[in-house]
Amino acid sequence: MLNKKPNPKLLWMQFEDILVPRLGLNVWDRAVYSYLLRHSLVVGKRRLHFAVLPVARDLGISSGPVRLAIRRLEELGALRILERSKTGHLVEMRLPEQVRATRTGRNGAFHHKGESRAAALEATDFLSTAALRKSIHDREAGTCFYCLRRTPAHIRCIDHVVPRACSGRNGYRNLVSSCMECNSRKCDRPAPDFLRTLYRQGRLTPAELDARLRALKDLAAGKLRPALPEIGK
Secondary structure (H helix, E strand, C coil): CCCCCCCHHHHHHHHHHHHHHHHCCCHHHHHHHHHHHHCCHHHCCCEEEECHHHHHHHHCCCHHHHHHHHHHHHHCCCEEEEEEECCEEEEEECCHHHCCCEEECHHHCEEECCCCHHHHHHCCCCCCCHHHHHHHHHHCCCECCCCCCECCHHHEEEEECCCHHHCCCCCCCCEEEEEHHHHHHHCCCCHHHHHHHHHHCCCCCHHHHHHHHHHHHHHHCCCCCCCCCCCCC
16 A cells, blocks of 8 residues: 555656656557556555456457557556456556656667666567667568568568557567568458468468467567567667
């Protein structure tokens, strides 16, 4: 428990004027953090137990963006997940002033003072610099993540697996190297559905489809990390 309730006016100013621009929070991040904040720290409680579906219903959005926002807020240090269960999440909320200030590192990577290389990687915007975008292309070894064909520099681009319109992030877990054709045809479709379309069109074999679907899961789980030796140094 907090010793006393924070000043709501000061708290809101710190959130809007400092935390939002510092962490680059998107509209869903802001909505979820604000909701959790007013049900915890604003009323004098540091910890909050909640379920995703009721939060999504109260905010008038689907559960997907809420789950992504919670994950992102934890990665950025705005909250700490203490427990996940069938009944919901137990989190410890942090005041804006308690979230460690971010700074820009080499290659445009964002990291906190004294934090680990892994934490720096999670907070990095991989669209922010040419070097970071190149690291995504290098991770795919010159092939399209979706159709597996070779992609020379002049026909390749970066694709959001979860589209920006659906609150997809610019992190390494959500960005892949893609040929321009796949990028255009996939558009805002779910990546698994697009891969199955490529299979039905004969552009992927059954084994390749299975491998691509596994790669999607590995990507989301953070197992496909780009090589960035200078992050955190």
